[in-house]
Amino acid sequence: MNEVEHPPEEVALPTRDYSWLNGKLIAGATILLCVLLFTLLGRLFWDVTLARVASCPLNLPPIGFTMPGPGFQPAQAAHPLGTESSGRDMLALLITGTPNSMLIGLIAAAIGIAVGTMLGMAAGFLGGWVDAVVRICSDAVITIPSLAVLIVISSYVSEIDIKSMGLLLALFAWPGATRVIRAQVLTLRERGYVQMARLSGASTPEILVCELLPNLLPFIAATFTASVSGNILAATGLEALGLGPSRVPTLGMTIFYAIRGAAILRGMWWWWGLPILMLMLVFTGLFLMAIGLDELVNPRLRGSGDA
Numbered sequence: 001m002n003e004v005e006h007p008p009e010e011v012a013l014p015t016r017d018y019s020w021l022n023g024k025l026i027a028g029a030t031i032l033l034c035v036l037l038f039t040l041l042g043r044l045f046w047d048v049t050l051a052r053v054a055s056c057p058l059n060l061p062p063i064g065f066t067m068p069g070p071g072f073q074p075a076q077a078a079h080p081l082g083t084e085s086s087g088r089d090m091l092a093l094l095i096t097g098t099p100n101s102m103l104i105g106l107i108a109a110a111i112g113i114a115v116g117t118m119l120g121m122a123a124g125f126l127g128g129w130v131d132a133v134v135r136i137c138s139d140a141v142i143t144i145p146s147l148a149v150l151i152v153i154s155s156y157v158s159e160i161d162i163k164s165m166g167l168l169l170a171l172f173a174w175p176g177a178t179r180v181i182r183a184q185v186l187t188l189r190e191r192g193y194v195q196m197a198r199l200s201g202a203s204t205p206e207i208l209v210c211e212l213l214p215n216l217l218p219f220i221a222a223t224f225t226a227s228v229s230g231n232i233l234a235a236t237g238l239e240a241l242g243l244g245p246s247r248v249p250t251l252g253m254t255i256f257y258a259i260r261g262a263a264i265l266r267g268m269w270w271w272w273g274l275p276i277l278m279l280m281l282v283f284t285g286l287f288l289m290a291i292g293l294d295e296l297v298n299p300r301l302r303g304s305g306d307a
Contacts, residue, residue, distance in 0.1 A: 051088055061268075111167070116180075117220060161245050193211060
């Protein structure tokens with residue numbers, strides 16, 4: 001009797017996980033990459049020494065724009081984005097000032113996230129009086145008007161550079177990260193793999209570093225991205241008041257000099273408009289990255305975003 005031949009069963013091929021391909025994350029990273037390429041390539045193809053005072057003709061409008069009033073010279077191809085009243089080239093200011101402003105935010109965010117991660121993990125995992133002390137300190141710092149305190153501190157500092165500016169902002173950058181990490185640790189410490197690590201005799205530092213920290217990395221990345229944006233905004237606010245670095249160009253200090261030079265009244269829109277445009281690009285990129293990272297680690301947000 002002939003056996004009935006059955007068709008071979010189809011073998012299911014393994015599918016790749018493309019959940020990390022978040023549109024907002026990719027768009028934000030692309031914007032920031034373009035900004036970084038602009039600053040890096042600009043140093044290769046443009047003379048950044050033109051960002052110094054009295055290195056260019058005064059009050060030149062950008063190429064293709066007419067003079068806003070008397071006392072202005074015609075646009076020159078040697079300065080495509082124009083110059084300001086101190087004789088500094090706007091293109092050179094953008095090339096050198098953008099990474100300086102971003103570096104301030106990175107320094108403050110890195111310190112704030114490092115401190116916040118350590119305190120949040122300790123408070124969430126240990127609990128008890130450690131949790132109480134950390135919560136009280138973080139809540140107290142959050143209630144303090146940080147901008148007012150930073151203005152007072154900055155006014156008493158004789159000379160502010162990029163590093164000291166980042167350190168000042170870091171004083172108020174850790175409470176938010178502490179609360180986020182603490183909340184995540186409170187949910188993770190009851191997971192099965194943490195209980196198994198406890199039963200196997202792992203020490204508290206081993207559990208925190210080997211078990212909890214790898215699972216917290218997506219939350220840390222999302223919090224870090226949002227913190228960079230917030231610290232750049234805070235630094236720009238201080239610099240717009242004249243309390244920023246005076247020896248190196250930044251976007252905020254360029255806006256301050258434009259305000260002091262009455263650029264709005266004189267019609268010199270490029271003096272204050274171009275730095276604001278660059279800040280908008282940086283903020284948009286960081287915002288999209290933060291939203292994208294948040295959707296990756298939060299299934300509810302990811303589901304609503306896909307819908």
